[in-house]
Amino acid sequence: xxxxxxxxxxxxxxxxxxxxxxxxxxxxxxxxTVPFYRQHFARAGVSADQIRSLKDLQRLPFTLKQDLRxxxxxxxxxVPLEQIVRIHASSGTTGKPTVVGYTRRDIETWSELMARxxxxxxxxxxxxxxxxxxxxLFTGGLGAHYGxxxxxxxxxxxxxxxxxxxxxxxxxxGSTVLTxxxxxxxxxxxxxxxEGLDIRNFKLRVGIHGAxxxxxxxxxxxxxxxxxxxxxxxGLSEILGPGVGIECIEAQDGLHIWEDHFIPEIINPESGxxxxxxxxxxxxxxxxxxxxxxxxxxxxxxxxxxxPEPCVCGRTHMRLERMSGRSxxxxxxxxxxxxxxxxxxxxxxxxxxxxxxxxxVDREGNLDTLEVQVEVNEKTFSDEIKEMQNLSRRIxxxxxxxxxxxxxxxLVEPKTLARSEGKxxxxxxxxxxxxx
Amino acid sequence: xxxxQISVFIENKTGRxxxxxxxxxxxxxxxxxxSLADTSDFGILRLIxxxxxxAQAILRQDGFTVSKTEVVAIEVPDRPKGLNEILEILDRxxxxxxxxxxxxxxxxxxxxxxxxxxxxxxxxxxxxxxxVQLIKSEIFQNT
Ligand SMILES: [Zn+2]
Numbered sequence: 001x002x003x004x005x006x007x008x009x010x011x012x013x014x015x016x017x018x019x020x021x022x023x024x025x026x027x028x029x030x031x032x033t034v035p036f037y038r039q040h041f042a043r044a045g046v047s048a049d050q051i052r053s054l055k056d057l058q059r060l061p062f063t064l065k066q067d068l069r070x071x072x073x074x075x076x077x078x079v080p081l082e083q084i085v086r087i088h089a090s091s092g093t094t095g096k097p098t099v100v101g102y103t104r105r106d107i108e109t110w111s112e113l114m115a116r117x118x119x120x121x122x123x124x125x126x127x128x129x130x131x132x133x134x135x136x137l138f139t140g141g142l143g144a145h146y147g148x149x150x151x152x153x154x155x156x157x158x159x160x161x162x163x164x165x166x167x168x169x170x171x172x173x174g175s176t177v178l179t180x181x182x183x184x185x186x187x188x189x190x191x192x193x194x195e196g197l198d199i200r201n202f203k204l205r206v207g208i209h210g211a212x213x214x215x216x217x218x219x220x221x222x223x224x225x226x227x228x229x230x231x232x233x234x235g236l237s238e239i240l241g242p243g244v245g246i247e248c249i250e251a252q253d254g255l256h257i258w259e260d261h262f263i264p265e266i267i268n269p270e271s272g273x274x275x276x277x278x279x280x281x282x283x284x285x286x287x288x289x290x291x292x293x294x295x296x297x298x299x300x301x302x303x304x305x306x307x308p309e310p311c312v313c314g315r316t317h318m319r320l321e322r323m324s325g326r327s328x329x330x331x332x333x334x335x336x337x338x339x340x341x342x343x344x345x346x347x348x349x350x351x352x353x354x355x356x357x358x359x360x361v362d363r364e365g366n367l368d369t370l371e372v373q374v375e376v377n378e379k380t381f382s383d384e385i386k387e388m389q390n391l392s393r394r395i396x397x398x399x400x401x402x403x404x405x406x407x408x409x410x411l412v413e414p415k416t417l418a419r420s421e422g423k424x425x426x427x428x429x430x431x432x433x434x435x436x
Numbered sequence: 437x438x439x440x441q442i443s444v445f446i447e448n449k450t451g452r453x454x455x456x457x458x459x460x461x462x463x464x465x466x467x468x469x470x471s472l473a474d475t476s477d478f479g480i481l482r483l484i485x486x487x488x489x490x491a492q493a494i495l496r497q498d499g500f501t502v503s504k505t506e507v508v509a510i511e512v513p514d515r516p517k518g519l520n521e522i523l524e525i526l527d528r529x530x531x532x533x534x535x536x537x538x539x540x541x542x543x544x545x546x547x548x549x550x551x552x553x554x555x556x557x558x559x560x561x562x563x564x565x566x567x568v569q570l571i572k573s574e575i576f577q578n579t
Pocket of ligand 1 (some may be wrong): 247256311312313314
């Protein structure tokens with residue numbers, strides 16, 4: 001179901017007209033009220049009155065996560081604190097957290113966009129929404145909560161943890177929609193199985209999962225183990241929280257980003273150049289309705305691409321492909337951008353290959369070299385040399401065909417690839433030691 | 437008439453081959469025949485041992501990738517062109533040899549060749565009819 005037909009199915013020209021108007025207002029507002037932006041724009045030699053078309057967005061400088069840290073805690077707020085009704089913060093794995101503030105209207109917008117997201121995932125007022133995202137400084141719990149109430153569903157504010165109780169309530173209360181991280185979803189299924197319960201017999205029918213990267217493989221596993229449709233949701237606290245974009249249940253193919261509130265761009269993370277639709281790069285988002293902390297060209301570090309093709313669901317807002325990694329992981333090999341996650345997905349599609357691989361990047365003369373090391377297992381092992389060479393050739397060819405980069409393949413014995421703290425070391429870039 | 441062979445994937449780095457023989461020796465497993473096929477990066481070690489299942493289990497435990505294949509052991513007549521006669525029989529029957537390796541049976545003093553065929557059933561049906569001597573797998577076991 002489409003929650004807000006007026007906005008979600010706007011023709012492209014109307015979306016762009018609305019975006020331009022809202023962009024101009026936002027840029028003028030931050031220039032007037034946020035000292036950081038006033039200086040930031042001045043240094044880039046640009047000012048609000050120069051934004052006359054959507055293309056002019058590209059004249060504005062990027063905002064980085066570091067800019068939020070440098071202005072900790074309230075420096076980027078565009079309204080006085082008395083207009084802020086809620087404060088969230090992202091967990092600061094390194095140093096201080098990044099802090100975001102919401103005005104009453106921001107909370108309203110967020111609830112609306114989460115309501116659209118729930119509706120896109122097939123939820124409605126008849127549903128019992130089991131919200132296992134954490135409530136607190138993290139935006140997941142409250143963000144989903146307000147949207148769930150907005151569509152009129154019965155929301156159970158579970159928050160995270162206490163798995164046994166989660167399972168009991170899910171079963172007894174007849175939860176039909178589960179919102180949590182994809183990994184917690186699988187954890188719940190396993191914990192239920194340990195108690196002798198088959199979670200597939202519960203009333204659950206839809207899971208809405210985000211806040212961490214996951215793969216198509218993981219979706220298959222979730223859908224199979226829980227007997228539900230698993231929907232990918234995207235959001236980040238700096239921009240809003242959950243509900244920036246979501247897959248529709250009709251297609252489950254790419255996440256509609258709510259373009260009447262956000263302008264997405266894809267850039268080359270090295271050069272900052274804006275890439276055409278369809279190309280992989282870093283997602284940059286400009287908020288165009290936010291009051292508390294509007295962000296101009298915020299670099300998300302998430303790697304994806306924009307899918308402008310029309311969607312079967314009827315929504316006209318563009319889709320983002322499932323996030324395929326972080327721009328910090330990007331490798332440039334002979335001028336071609338490659339993400340380890342792209343190589344991983346090529347390998348996943350070759351029958352029998354296990355997920356253990358390592359990329360060794362080096363330089364011979366002036367040429368970058370990429371060696372893909374893949375562990376041999378009993379499914380891929382053959383007693384015939386030519387079969388093994390066929391495997392290497394197949395990997396090399398698929399990587400060349402799909403990613404446009406030439407590599408060599410080395411088959412290695414199992415468990416020889418370095419693992420640290422249970423997490424595999426995916427990339428060894430020997431060029432770095434050459435440069436320094 | 438089939439003989440069980442185990443194959444082990446080994447990287448081309450020092451000590452890996454020795455590790456295989458060390459593990460097998462430590463478990464009192466005797467190697468009857470052996471061949472190493474290698475490329476610049478890796479090798480495939482093919483072994484015929486006296487206790488196939490035990491060898492496979494113990495190598496797996498040590499982290500090796502192991503597979504089991506069925507091969508045929510053939511006694512090669514001790515005369516000029518002895519091997520050639522066998523190959524011609526196979527050729528006429530359109531049976532492909534994936535690889536082969538030879539060893540000398542110490543007890544019988546005979547030359548034996550291990551063949552890996554693309555179609556082992558067809559080979560087993562064809563060869564005895566043409567008078568080729570197949571070796572029973574028992575000779576590889578401990579007696
Ligand atoms: Zn759609």
